[in-house]
Amino acid sequence: MPMPTMTLSISCPDQRGLVAKLAQFVYRYNGNIVHADHHTDAVAGIFLSRLEWELEGFEIPRDQIATTFINYAQREKIFTSWQGVRWQLRASDIPYRLAIWVSRQDHCLWDLLLRQRAGDLFAEIPLIISNHEHLRPIAEQFGIDFHYIPVTPETKPLAEAKQLQLLKDYRIDLVVLAKYMQVLSPEFIEAFPQVINIHHSFLPAFAGANPYHRAYERGVKIIGATAHYATVDLDEGPIIEQAVVPVSHRDTVADLIRKGKDLERVVLARAVRLHLQNRILVYGNRTAVFA
The missing domain is CATH 3.40.50.170 (Formyl transferase, N-terminal domain)
Structure with a gap:
């Protein structure tokens, strides 16, 4: 089995700085990003992101990542509003x-x-x-x-x-x-x-x-x-x-x-x-x- 990873998938209204803020969340807790994909649909005004990082060395226990991310997003004001925000976390080693x-x-x-x-x-x-x-x-x-x-x-x-x-x-x-x-x-x-x-x-x-x-x-x-x-x-x-x-x-x-x-x-x-x-x-x- 390859090294387990965590994937954060997000779609939300577009705004400046989202890529940097999301990457900073992973970096802050010693995560190593292995894949980062982003896209903006300018017509719909939607930002879409898939961020995948290694779980080895990540400082947050996997059962606490979701809660930690919510707290981080609120504290750092990642989203101007949670309306229209859809997100999911999924570990690669859970089939x-x-x-x-x-x-x-x-x-x-x-x-x-x-x-x-x-x-x-x-x-x-x-x-x-x-x-x-x-x-x-x-x-x-x-x-x-x-x-x-x-x-x-x-x-x-x-x-x-x-x-x-x-x-x-x-x-x-x-x-x-x-x-x-x-x-x-x-x-x-x-x-x-x-x-x-x-x-x-x-x-x-x-x-x-x-x-x-x-x-x-x-x-x-x-x-x-x-x-x-x-x-x-x-x-x-x-x-x-x-x-x-x-x-x-x-x-x-x-x-x-x-x-x-x-x-x-x-x-x-x-x-x-x-x-x-x-x-x-x-x-x-x-x-x-x-x-």
């Missing part, structure tokens, strides 16, 4: 706990599980939820609890209540929709907003169902995949990662689907890794990705 949700397609599920087993994704995956039984053998092969929760329009509220309870019981930090072919309700998103979805097109093109068929009908020359945070608006959440591949008039719908699946695996894995490394800051319906 996120993921729940992977699937339907019948298995390509993204296999990819995530193999990457996690190989150490490419530093996370725990204690739970897989599906609205079909088809992929239970994969969960059993990896020793992961599998919960089958069928969903119909009539049973959706009850199904989502069961899903939310499972997320609480398993102490889940992030839900990954790995080709889970159901739309989450606004009530679910409000209760658990930390959800990453993979969509099989280069959004905002071909949102919704059957994007490869629609792309074929339009004779497109590229197809893509998009990983984004799920919101109440279908396929319109903040985009994390995208990729494209060229196609031609010779490609059938089946060819587009095959090529698209390859993209989906890679794009979803990249998005999940960025989240696990605390490299994504969301503001409005946009993201700053400090990759």
Whole structure:
């Protein structure tokens, strides 16, 4: 394991001196900064920052860093107002706990599980939820609890209540929709907003169902995949990662689907890794990705 670090992520109204003041907080307590990324959205007037430092030698016990930072920020008047300030601290040696949700397609599920087993994704995956039984053998092969929760329009509220309870019981930090072919309700998103979805097109093109068929009908020359945070608006959440591949008039719908699946695996894995490394800051319906 590499040396543990702490990451401070902040988005707030822009003002002078923020970079210096944040760095001074780390320096004051003998911290060694290993990564510092900042961005200002001049149109929105938003400042975004990701500051990562080594915990070895840092003079504040990790369970007291948050309180110390709040006191420091108030004392040094880092922010003219706390209104609009969003911040998070996360230690690198504490893995996120993921729940992977699937339907019948298995390509993204296999990819995530193999990457996690190989150490490419530093996370725990204690739970897989599906609205079909088809992929239970994969969960059993990896020793992961599998919960089958069928969903119909009539049973959706009850199904989502069961899903939310499972997320609480398993102490889940992030839900990954790995080709889970159901739309989450606004009530679910409000209760658990930390959800990453993979969509099989280069959004905002071909949102919704059957994007490869629609792309074929339009004779497109590229197809893509998009990983984004799920919101109440279908396929319109903040985009994390995208990729494209060229196609031609010779490609059938089946060819587009095959090529698209390859993209989906890679794009979803990249998005999940960025989240696990605390490299994504969301503001409005946009993201700053400090990759």
